[in-house]
Amino acid sequence: MPIIKKNQLAPNFILQSTEGEEISLQKLIKADKNVLLIFLRHLG
Amino acid sequence: MAQLCQHQEKFKKRDTRVIVISFGTLPAVQEWMRDNCDHFTILLDREREIYKAYGLETSFWRAYHPRTLWLYAKVLLSGKKMHDSHGDDTTQLGGDFIVGKDGKFKLVYPSHNPSDRPPVEDLLKVLDSE
Numbered sequence A: 001m002p003i004i005k006k007n008q009l010a011p012n013f014i015l016q017s018t019e020g021e022e023i024s025l026q027k028l029i030k031a032d033k034n035v036l037l038i039f040l041r042h043l044g
Numbered sequence B: 001m002a003q004l005c006q007h008q009e010k011f012k013k014r015d016t017r018v019i020v021i022s023f024g025t026l027p028a029v030q031e032w033m034r035d036n037c038d039h040f041t042i043l044l045d046r047e048r049e050i051y052k053a054y055g056l057e058t059s060f061w062r063a064y065h066p067r068t069l070w071l072y073a074k075v076l077l078s079g080k081k082m083h084d085s086h087g088d089d090t091t092q093l094g095g096d097f098i099v100g101k102d103g104k105f106k107l108v109y110p111s112h113n114p115s116d117r118p119p120v121e122d123l124l125k126v127l128d129s130e
Helices: A024-032 B001-005 B009-014 B027-036 B049-053 B068-075 B120-128
Strands: A014-017 A020-025 A034-039 B016-022 B041-044 B096-097 B105-110
Touching: A020 A024, A024 A034, A024 B041, B001 B009, B027 B041, B027 B105, B096 B120, B105 B120
Parallel strands: A034 B016, B016 B041
Antiparallel strands: A014 A020, A014 B041, A034 B096, B096 B105
16 A cells, blocks of 8 residues: 655546546646545445 | 535635545445535546555444444434445545645545544645645
């Protein structure tokens, strides 16, 4: 399991949204946005 | 999550895109959005590859810690409906991360138990200090 630390470069990802759109972290940052990522547990 | 949803404008003002990542199935996520929050972009990570890349653990012990079981009991006692886990792994823990415009982590907050999330005020403070 990687150890993630503050000030480290965030690993890029490309995932599909519920709308079927492909979203990449890199593109969001390039659009000059901060990104808050919320990883959910199971949906219970 | 409900709290975040209420404060969505504050994130917008701070030039921040809120992205929610789930390993649930599309119909389960859509149901969750209807019940909880449909303002944010939700991404699907069925294989949990990004969970792993971001160092988020699965922990049977933490998922079934006595304090967590007590929270579940309180939900049941209050008459609220517990959601079905849809056959998903209930030991996967979540987490919150803020990535700045330079692509670097400004906040790393892996949950240590299922109810462990940073308060919205703390998230806003991190963004304000940028």
